[in-house]
Amino acid sequence: xxxxEKRQLLSAEEIGRTLQRLAHEIVEKSGGTKDLxxxxxxxxxxxxxxxxxxxxxxxxGVALPVGTIDITLYRDDLSTVGPQxxxxxxxxxxxxxxxxxxxxxxxxxxxxxxxxxxxxxFDLGRPKxxxxxxxxxxxxxxxxxxxxxVGRTVETSDTEIVEVRLQEIDxxxxxxxxxxxx
Amino acid sequence: xxxxxxHLLGTEDLTREQIAFILDQARPFQEFHRHPLxxxxxLRGKTVALAFFESSTRTRISFATAAARxxxxxxxxxxxxxxxxxxxxxxxxxxxxxxxxPDGIVIRHTSSGAPEFVAQxxxxxxxxxxxxxxEHPTQALLDALTIRDRKGKLDDWNLTILGDILxxxxxxxxxxxxxxxxxxxxxxxxxxxxxxELETLAPNVRRVFRIDEALNEADIIMVLRVQSERIHEPxxxxxxxxxxxxxxxxxxxxxxxxxxxxxxxxxxxxxxxDPAVADGPQSCVLEQVTxxxxxxxxxxxxxxxxxxxxAPEPAKE
Numbered sequence: 424x425x426x427x428e429k430r431q432l433l434s435a436e437e438i439g440r441t442l443q444r445l446a447h448e449i450v451e452k453s454g455g456t457k458d459l460x461x462x463x464x465x466x467x468x469x470x471x472x473x474x475x476x477x478x479x480x481x482x483x484g485v486a487l488p489v490g491t492i493d494i495t496l497y498r499d500d501l502s503t504v505g506p507q508x509x510x511x512x513x514x515x516x517x518x519x520x521x522x523x524x525x526x527x528x529x530x531x532x533x534x535x536x537x538x539x540x541x542x543x544x545f546d547l548g549r550p551k552x553x554x555x556x557x558x559x560x561x562x563x564x565x566x567x568x569x570x571x572x573v574g575r576t577v578e579t580s581d582t583e584i585v586e587v588r589l590q591e592i593d594x595x596x597x598x599x600x601x602x603x604x605x
Numbered sequence: 606x607x608x609x610x611x612h613l614l615g616t617e618d619l620t621r622e623q624i625a626f627i628l629d630q631a632r633p634f635q636e637f638h639r640h641p642l643x644x645x646x647x648l649r650g651k652t653v654a655l656a657f658f659e660s661s662t663r664t665r666i667s668f669a670t671a672a673a674r675x676x677x678x679x680x681x682x683x684x685x686x687x688x689x690x691x692x693x694x695x696x697x698x699x700x701x702x703x704x705x706x707p708d709g710i711v712i713r714h715t716s717s718g719a720p721e722f723v724a725q726x727x728x729x730x731x732x733x734x735x736x737x738x739x740e741h742p743t744q745a746l747l748d749a750l751t752i753r754d755r756k757g758k759l760d761d762w763n764l765t766i767l768g769d770i771l772x773x774x775x776x777x778x779x780x781x782x783x784x785x786x787x788x789x790x791x792x793x794x795x796x797x798x799x800x801x802e803l804e805t806l807a808p809n810v811r812r813v814f815r816i817d818e819a820l821n822e823a824d825i826i827m828v829l830r831v832q833s834e835r836i837h838e839p840x841x842x843x844x845x846x847x848x849x850x851x852x853x854x855x856x857x858x859x860x861x862x863x864x865x866x867x868x869x870x871x872x873x874x875x876x877x878x879d880p881a882v883a884d885g886p887q888s889c890v891l892e893q894v895t896x897x898x899x900x901x902x903x904x905x906x907x908x909x910x911x912x913x914x915x916a917p918e919p920a921k922e
Binding site: 493496497501506507509510511512513542545546547548 | 609632634636640641642644646903906907910
């Protein structure tokens with residue numbers, strides 16, 4: 424099995440412009456920033472949520488609370504094969520009760536990650552609302568989950584992989600569509 | 606890099622990297638205990654057998670709570686239970702438990718080596734919850750977590766252990782663990798409880814019989830319980846022990862000003878420790894209990910949650 428790059432979906436500039444638009448949409452559709460907080464899903468949702476918060480602060484002057492959630496303990500595919508994945512801490516230093524939360528992740532695919540993230544949030548309290556913001560929606564849902572804020576919708580086959588590379592984690596900035604070939 | 610753990614039988618055979626990994630993995634579970642909802646479904650459908658062939662309250666409750674908070678079920682075997690009194694062998698008892706298909710087994714036993722004996726014969730992960738005078742690895746791990754949290758690192762401290770070190774599996778597990786991090790250990794207690802052989806347990810272990818000298822420059826002080834159930838004749842009158850070895854506020858001042866006081870519990874106030882020290886700002890006793898839950902959750906998550914281990918070699922009997 425080999426992985427080949429098929430095409431670039433977003434350049435660094437396009438990622439930047441998409442995040443600007445998503446930040447504005449979040450504030451606009453929320454009718455302001457009251458009770459609003461962003462939760463980045465480990466791993467690549469974390470820098471995305473921080474960039475969205477920065478854009479919102481630059482344009483509206485409001486510093487939204489930003490947290491990080493690790494879904495490991497809430498996954499539904501544990502103990503299938505091999506060693507257990509490493510657990511990381513959540514970093515949510517504000518109460519989620521009554522908050523208007525926006526979960527932020529890089530790619531929306533089966534919906535299982537978001538299901539797990541919501542279970543994790545419920546253990547921390549009772550948010551007023553949870554919405555989802557993703558950079559790429561690639562389809563193939565296995566759960567009744569949809570995103571409110573979508574950067575780009577991409578048609579994919581189920582052998583393809585959407586690879587998001589972010590400066591903070593990968594040292595480069597682009598989104599690619601790659602395929603597995605036997 | 607990180608050799609995967611199949612069992613936790615002792616700290617002697619763990620590498621520095623494995624210890625650091627377990628401590629790091631306890632961190633999310635420490636935070637979890639501050640959640641309003643302290644219940645996960647991570648190990649839902651898994652069963653942990655708690656086989657306590659020696660009576661225990663604290664350790665058994667800690668393991669049972671750790672399993673429950675991960676969503677696992679437990680089967681309990683207690684020292685008082687009848688099959689043990691009827692003379693069933695250790696192997697028959699654990700094979701009976703295994704036939705009920707648990708996904709892991711936690712064992713406490715009065716005989717040193719019992720968990721290893723069981724680990725060689727069963728096909729499930731085994732956690733040693735204390736065996737005879739051999740090891741109590743989860744206690745040493747929770748102590749290490751407590752030290753690392755309070756002092757910022759584990760390396761290069763001066764450790765003083767007070768009391769009956771000869772009969773203490775807690776002391777052995779701690780000496781093995783902390784010596785891997787360059788900790789220098791001073792053992793102090795009545796001579797018959799601190800035999801010369803203990804100096805060969807690990808590098809940088811020495812014996813000192815005067816408590817004033819033993820506490821000098823100490824960064825960490827571990828006070829052991831005077832274990833009356835392990836001593837067949839009182840070797841030393843309690844009044845004499847108090848006079849010579851009790852950790853009092855005056856004696857604590859001989860250690861470094863930021864020295865930590867640890868006690869594995871249960872504490873006998875007024876015997877090995879003065880209540881003012883037990884409740885003082887340097888005492889970590891209650892943090893040790895909370896950290897014990899986090900360590901045990903992390904271990905159960907990694908040992909019991911993983912895929913089944915391969916069948917062991919056929920038993921050699």
